[in-house]
Amino acid sequence: MEWDDLRHFLAVARTGSLTDAARALKSSAATVGRHVEALEEKLGAQLFERRSTGYLLTETGTAVLAKAEEAEAAVLSLERETMGADQRLSGRVRVATTEDLATMVIVPALPSFCSCHPLISLEVLARLDLSSLTRRDADLALRTVRPDKGELLIRRVGAVDLAVYASPGYVVSRHLEEGAVDFGKVEIVSWIEEMANLRGGAWLAEHAAAARIALRVNTTRLLFDACRAGLGLAILPCFGADGDQGLVCVVPPEQVISIDAWLVMHRDLARTARVRAVADFIVSLGPRLSRRPSPGDRDWH
Structure with missing residues (x-):
């Protein structure tokens, strides 16, 4: 499982939209969609219900969200600690x-x-x-x-x-x-x-x-x-x-x-x-x- 897939999944979960997630990530909706599909394929589960009003987390998606946020917190903590030592x-x-x-x-x-x-x-x-x-x-x-x-x-x-x-x-x-x-x-x-x-x-x-x-x-x-x-x-x-x-x-x-x-x-x-x-x-x-x-x-x- 790649962090990049989780990062795109988190953006969609938080915005409920590929377009809004792409805007937040400075990417494209197509790219965001590919990462979400790749994560679903790796997990063998559907994470979102695709509706006309947007993307809604499934029960499995909600469980994955909690774990993804834990992973995000660990990655960002490492980034901050590394950045904190930067004296340039x-x-x-x-x-x-x-x-x-x-x-x-x-x-x-x-x-x-x-x-x-x-x-x-x-x-x-x-x-x-x-x-x-x-x-x-x-x-x-x-x-x-x-x-x-x-x-x-x-x-x-x-x-x-x-x-x-x-x-x-x-x-x-x-x-x-x-x-x-x-x-x-x-x-x-x-x-x-x-x-x-x-x-x-x-x-x-x-x-x-x-x-x-x-x-x-x-x-x-x-x-x-x-x-x-x-x-x-x-x-x-x-x-x-x-x-x-x-x-x-x-x-x-x-x-x-x-x-x-x-x-x-x-x-x-x-x-x-x-x-x-x-x-x-x-x-x-x-x-x-x-x-x-x-x-x-x-x-x-």
Whole structure:
């Protein structure tokens, strides 16, 4: 039995689709299908029910999944231990974070990092889901949610200040003054209902329940664009909104919220030189997250 067959089997089991599995593996659906069929032939058992809606594990497939995940854990542990001994400042490092932290904090600071470490190939993954560091979807993750599972090292890098903003034209048309907003007389732009628990969602539910929701969106970029367009007020991170000429702060962060930002990596990668170099770079960006001094942790936990 080959690990490559198991790897493709796991991808299909987790996604329920050859196409989605191929996308995750950066392969083709035909290749994924061949590996699954090869594994079924070697085991002499059908692992999936092929349905029009996707691939569903059979009873045997479910049993194989548990064993395959054990094998995966062993392989990835070996990879991490080997990588952990690597002291070269070269190679790929993948960082998972949110869209706004990626575009407004990390990317603008990258030229100096790349100049100092030209042999490190950095990949930044902007995604809302919590990437799995255990499965090596990413080497580092910068998040505003502290994870509580896995063999992870965690470090608070600072706090993200959030405030309420509007376009200059909207401020004039509604006669708004900073810190004195009557939410019963304004419109707001917020997250779609499935994402209502994201940054600022709970604050809006408590303080702006009387406001009319002009638009719901599912990305930070749309939140910024809609606010600039004058559709209404929006809670935005100060690190991106304060320097934007198309936005005016109408409720300061002192009256809204600040959220801790956490940098996370797997314990096995702590001694990998290139990963530590990228981690140190991200830690150095902590002061950019907040209007007010909010020093991060000195050590990993």
